[in-house]
Amino acid sequence: MNSFLTALFSGTAQGAIYALVSLGLVLVWRGAGIVNFAQMGQAMFTTYIASQLIQHNYSYWSAFVIALVSGAVLGALVDLGLMRPLTSRKNSQLLNSQSMRTTIPVIASLGILGVLKALAGILWAGEERGFPSPVAPNAIKIGSTNLAITGFDLFVIGVVFLTLVLTTIFFTKTGMGLAMRASALNPEVTRLSGIKVGSVRTLGWAISGTASSLAGLLVTPRTNLSPNTLDLLLIIGFTAAVVGGLSSLAGSVLGGFILGYVISFVNVYSAPENVFIAILAFLLLALFIRPQGILGSKEVRNV
Amino acid sequence: MSKVKTHKIIGLRSTLLAIVFFIFIILLSNQFDAYNQSQLTNIATLLIAVFSITLLTGASGQISLGQGAIMAVGGYSSALLVTRLGFSMWISFILAIFISALFGLFLGLAAARLSGPYLAGTTLVMALAIPSIAVRFEGFFSGDVGLSVDYGNPPDWLTNLLGEISIEVWSLYVVLPFTAIALFAVLNLSNTRTGRTWRAVRDNEVAAALAGINIGRTKVIVFVCASGLAGLAGALYGFRGLVAPSVYPTDLSLTLLTAAVIGGLRSIGGAIFGTFAIVFLPDLIEKITKNFAIPENIGTYLPALTIGLLLLITVILNPRGAAGALEHLRHRKRH
Amino acid sequence: MLEITDLVTEFDSVKALNGITFQAKPGLITTVIGANGAGKSTLLRTISGLERPTTGSIKWFDQELTHKSVEAIVRSGIAQVPEGHAVISQLSVAENIELGGLFRRRIARGDLAIATREVYELFPILYERRNEPAGSLSGGERQMLAISRALVSRPKLLLLDEPSLGLAPLISAQIINIVNQLCRSTGLTVLLVEQNANTALAVADHGILLSLGKVVADLPAKIMIADSSLRAAYLGY
Ligand SMILES: Nc1ncnc2c1ncn2[C@@H]1O[C@H](COP(=O)(O)OP(=O)(O)O)[C@@H](O)[C@H]1O
Ligand SMILES: [Mg+2]
Numbered sequence: 072m073n074s075f076l077t078a079l080f081s082g083t084a085q086g087a088i089y090a091l092v093s094l095g096l097v098l099v100w101r102g103a104g105i106v107n108f109a110q111m112g113q114a115m116f117t118t119y120i121a122s123q124l125i126q127h128n129y130s131y132w133s134a135f136v137i138a139l140v141s142g143a144v145l146g147a148l149v150d151l152g153l154m155r156p157l158t159s160r161k162n163s164q165l166l167n168s169q170s171m172r173t174t175i176p177v178i179a180s181l182g183i184l185g186v187l188k189a190l191a192g193i194l195w196a197g198e199e200r201g202f203p204s205p206v207a208p209n210a211i212k213i214g215s216t217n218l219a220i221t222g223f224d225l226f227v228i229g230v231v232f233l234t235l236v237l238t239t240i241f242f243t244k245t246g247m248g249l250a251m252r253a254s255a256l257n258p259e260v261t262r263l264s265g266i267k268v269g270s271v272r273t274l275g276w277a278i279s280g281t282a283s284s285l286a287g288l289l290v291t292p293r294t295n296l297s298p299n300t301l302d303l304l305l306i307i308g309f310t311a312a313v314v315g316g317l318s319s320l321a322g323s324v325l326g327g328f329i330l331g332y333v334i335s336f337v338n339v340y341s342a343p344e345n346v347f348i349a350i351l352a353f354l355l356l357a358l359f360i361r362p363q364g365i366l367g368s369k370e371v372r373n374v
Numbered sequence: 375m376s377k378v379k380t381h382k383i384i385g386l387r388s389t390l391l392a393i394v395f396f397i398f399i400i401l402l403s404n405q406f407d408a409y410n411q412s413q414l415t416n417i418a419t420l421l422i423a424v425f426s427i428t429l430l431t432g433a434s435g436q437i438s439l440g441q442g443a444i445m446a447v448g449g450y451s452s453a454l455l456v457t458r459l460g461f462s463m464w465i466s467f468i469l470a471i472f473i474s475a476l477f478g479l480f481l482g483l484a485a486a487r488l489s490g491p492y493l494a495g496t497t498l499v500m501a502l503a504i505p506s507i508a509v510r511f512e513g514f515f516s517g518d519v520g521l522s523v524d525y526g527n528p529p530d531w532l533t534n535l536l537g538e539i540s541i542e543v544w545s546l547y548v549v550l551p552f553t554a555i556a557l558f559a560v561l562n563l564s565n566t567r568t569g570r571t572w573r574a575v576r577d578n579e580v581a582a583a584l585a586g587i588n589i590g591r592t593k594v595i596v597f598v599c600a601s602g603l604a605g606l607a608g609a610l611y612g613f614r615g616l617v618a619p620s621v622y623p624t625d626l627s628l629t630l631l632t633a634a635v636i637g638g639l640r641s642i643g644g645a646i647f648g649t650f651a652i653v654f655l656p657d658l659i660e661k662i663t664k665n666f667a668i669p670e671n672i673g674t675y676l677p678a679l680t681i682g683l684l685l686l687i688t689v690i691l692n693p694r695g696a697a698g699a700l701e702h703l704r705h706r707k708r709h
Numbered sequence: 710m711l712e713i714t715d716l717v718t719e720f721d722s723v724k725a726l727n728g729i730t731f732q733a734k735p736g737l738i739t740t741v742i743g744a745n746g747a748g749k750s751t752l753l754r755t756i757s758g759l760e761r762p763t764t765g766s767i768k769w770f771d772q773e774l775t776h777k778s779v780e781a782i783v784r785s786g787i788a789q790v791p792e793g794h795a796v797i798s799q800l801s802v803a804e805n806i807e808l809g810g811l812f813r814r815r816i817a818r819g820d821l822a823i824a825t826r827e828v829y830e831l832f833p834i835l836y837e838r839r840n841e842p843a844g845s846l847s848g849g850e851r852q853m854l855a856i857s858r859a860l861v862s863r864p865k866l867l868l869l870d871e872p873s874l875g876l877a878p879l880i881s882a883q884i885i886n887i888v889n890q891l892c893r894s895t896g897l898t899v900l901l902v903e904q905n906a907n908t909a910l911a912v913a914d915h916g917i918l919l920s921l922g923k924v925v926a927d928l929p930a931k932i933m934i935a936d937s938s939l940r941a942a943y944l945g946y
C-alpha cells in the first residue's frame with residue numbers, strides 16, 4: 072500500500088515535469104512543424120546559468136527568474152538565428168525535396184544541442200554538480216509517520232499546476248493566445264488577417280524555452296546537473312508528446328502525466344533498468360494503436 | 375538490350391571504384407603508425423554505418439537517430455554467435471547482416487507509418503533503449519561487462535605471404551573487404567532503377583505514389599537494406615575487442631549522422647569524407663591545442679564543439695555538405 | 710484606385726501572370742473572370758503579398774505594394790477572402806471573426822466591437838452559431854464567415870476569390886448580393902474573381918477577362934456581358 076502511494080505521488084511530481092517538457096515540444100511542433108531536439112540542451116544551459124548565479128550568492132528565486140527569462144531568450148534566438156532562415160523561401164528552393172525540408176531542421180536542432188553541451192562543458196566544466204531546491208526533499212511528517220510525498224514533490228506539483236493554469240488562460244482568453252493557435256492551425260489565413268505569423272512563431276519558441284527551462288530547474292535537484300543530465304528528459308518528453316498527440320497542447324500535458332506514472336510504477340514495482348525498455352515499448356505501442364495520439368487530430372500529422 | 379549494357383558498365387565502374395578505394399586505404403595504412411592504422415580501421419568500419427545513413431536519409435529521405443542501436447544489434451548477434459555457439463567470426467558477420475536486416479524489417483514496418491520528426495524521435499528512443507536491454511537481460515547479454523571478442527590472428531598462409539602482420543593491420547584486413555563490398559553495393563544501387571524509385575519517394579511522396587510506386591513498401595525495403603549495413607558495421611566494430619552497451623552509446627548514432635551530413639547526405643564520396651573528418655578531427659584538434667596552454671576541460675569539449683559547429687554551418691550555408699560544395703565549385707568553373 | 714502595371718509572377722520560371730495591366734476604380738466592383746488556371750488566384754495572391762512578383766508594380770492610391778509584407782498590406786486596408794471558404798475549422802465562429810480584427814485590438818477597440826456587431830447583423834446565422842467550431846458550418850456559412858473575417862478589419866479594398874465556388878446557386882447569389890450592397894452603401898472597392906461570368910458581371914461595374922496570365926479584355930461589365938464571342942473564345946460557353 073505504501074509503495075503504491077509512493078509510486079503515485081512521485082509519478083505525479085515526475086509527470087508534472089514531463090508535462091512541461093512535452094508542452095514545450097508541442098508548442099514548437101504546432102507553431103513551426105519542427106521537433107526541437109535541442110530543447111533540453113537549452114534547459115541544461117539555463118539551469119547552469121541559475122547554478123552559477125546561486126554560486127555567486129544570488130538568491131534562489133532571482134536565479135530562478137533569470138533562468139526562465141534566459142530560457143525565453145534562448146528559444147527566441149534559436150528561431151530567429153537558425154530555424155527561420157533555414158525554412159525561409161530562398162533556402163527551401165535549394166532543398167527542393169519534401170523530406171529534406173523536415174530533415175534539415177531536425178539536424179540543425181541536433182547541431183545546437185551539440186554546441187550547447189560542449190559550451191556548457193567548456194564554461195562550467197563537465198562534472199556533475201548539485202542544484203538546490205527551495206524546499207527540503209524530505210518526506211512530509213504528520214506526527215511521527217512519514218507520508219509518501221515529499222515537500223519537494225508538492226512544490227513541483229504546485230509550480231507546474233500554476234504554470235498550466237496560466238498557459239491555459241493565455242491560450243483561451245487572450246488575443247495573443249488566439250493568434251498563436253490560429254498561426255499553428257492555418258498560417259496563411261492568419262497572415263491574411265494581418266497577424267505577423269513569424270513573430271507569433273518566435274513567441275512560441277520563447278514560451279517553449281521557458282517551459283523547458285522550468286523543467287530543468289525542477290528536475291535537477293533530484294538528478295544533479297551535467298551537460299548530459301537532461302537528455303533523458305527530452306526522450307521522455309517526446310514519448311509523452313507522441314502518446315498525448317503532437318498536435319494537441321492538452322494532449323501533451325496528459326501524455327506527460329501518463330509517462331510519469333508509467334515510469335514511476337516501473338521503478339517501484341519492477342526495476343529501474345527496465346525504464347528505458349518500458350519507454351520504448353510504450354512509444355511503439357502508442358504509435359501502432361493510436362499514431363495521432365490520445366487527443367491529437369488525424370490530419371495534422373502528415374503535414 | 376541497351377539497358378542490360380548500361381547495367382554492366384555501371385557494375386564495372388563501381389567495381390573499379392571499390393578496388394581503387396581498397397588499394398588507397400591499404401597504401402595509406404602503410405604510411406601510418408599503429409595508432410593511426412587502428413583509426414583507419416575505425417573509419418573503414420564506421421563508413422559502412424554512414425553508408426546506411428546515406429541510403430536511408432540521402433536516398434530515401436527517412437531520418438534515423440538510432441543507427442548506433444542497430445549497430446548494437448549486429449554487434450551482439452555476431453558476438454553471441456561466436457562466444458555462445460562457437461561460430462566462426464566470418465560466418466557470424468554474415469549472419470549479423472541478416473539478423474539486423476530482420477530487425478530492420480520490424481522497425482521499417484513501424485517506420486513506414488512515421489514521417490520526419492516522428493521517425494527521428496522514435497529512433498532516438500531506440501538508440502537509448504536497445505543498449506539497456508543488454509543490462510536488463512544480464513544473464514544472456516552479460517550486462518555492462520559485455521562480451522569480449524576480437525579479430526583473432528591472421529591465418530598462416532597470409533603471414534607466409536606477407537610476413538609478420540601486426541594486430542592493427544590484421545584488423546584493417548578483416549574490415550576492409552567488407553567496406554569495399556558495401557561501397558560497391560551502394561554505388562551500384564544509387565544508379566539503378568531501385569535507387570531512382572527511392573529518390574522519387576524522397577523528393578515527393580505524393581508524386582511518387584501517383585507514379586505507381588508503393589511508398590510503404592519502398593520505405594521498408596530501404597530500412598531493411600540500411601539496417602543490414604549498420605548491423606555489419608556494428609559487428610565489425612564490436613570485434614575490435616568488446617561488445618557492450620558502452621560501445622554503442624546514443625552519441626554514436628549522432629556522430630554517424632554528423633559524418634553523413636557534413637560530407638553530404640546524398641553523396642557516397644561525401645560519406646567517405648565525413649567519416650574521415652569525424653574520426654581524425656579530434657586527433658587534429660588535440661595536435662593543434664597541444665601547442666597552446668589550453669585548460670584540460672576546454673580540450674575535452676573542443677572536438678564536440680567543433681563538430682556541432684560544423685553541423686550547424688553545413689546546414690545553414692550548404693545543406694548538401696562538402697560534396698555539394700565541390701559540385702558547386704565545379705559548376706562555377708565551367709561557366 | 711488600384712493600379713496594376715506589367716505584373717509578372719512566376720512559379721519555377723513558368724509565368725502564371727505574364728504582364729498584367731489594369732485598374733480598379735474606388736467604390737466600384739471590378740470582376741476578374743477567366744477559365745481555370747488563367748491566373749486569377751495568383752493575381753489576388755500577388756496583390757496581398759502571398760506571392761512575390763518578378764516584375765511590375767501594384768499601386769493602391771499612392772502606396773507601392775510589391776515590396777510590402779502580407780501583414781503590412783492587410784494593415785493598409787486590403788483584405789483577401791482566399792479561395793475555398795478559407796476559415797480555420799478548429800476555431801469557433803466567434804474566434805474566426807475575432808481573428809480578423811485582432812491586429813487592431815489595441816488601436817481601435819471600440820470600432821472593433823461595432824464592426825463585429827455589423828457582420829453579425831449582416832449574417833445573423835453566424836451569430837446564432839458563434840460558439841460552434843467553424844468546421845461544423847455549411848459551405849455557404851463558411852463563405853459568410855470568411856467574408857466576415859475580412860470585413861472586421863475594415864478594409865477599403867476587398868479581394869474575393871471565387872466566393873460562389875461549390876455553393877448552390879441560390880446561396881451564391883445571396884452572397885454576391887450582400888457584397889454588392891456593401892460596396893454600394895459603404896464605398897468599399899471590390900475585386901471579385903469568378904469563373905462564373907454571368908453571376909459576376911451582373912453585379913460588377915467593370916470586367917477583366919484573363920487567359921493564360923494575360924488580360925485579353927478590359928471592358929465595362931455591361932459590354933462584356935453582351936459579347937458572347939469573347940466568352941465563347943475564352944470561357945467555352
Ligand atoms: N504554388 C504554385 N506552384 C506552381 N504553379 C502554380 C502554383 N499556383 C498556381 N500555379 C500555376 O499557375 C497557373 C495559374 O493558377 P491560378 O492562379 O490558381 O489559376 P486560377 O485561379 O485562375 O484557376 C496555373 O497554371 C497553375 O498551375
Ligand atoms: Mg483560382
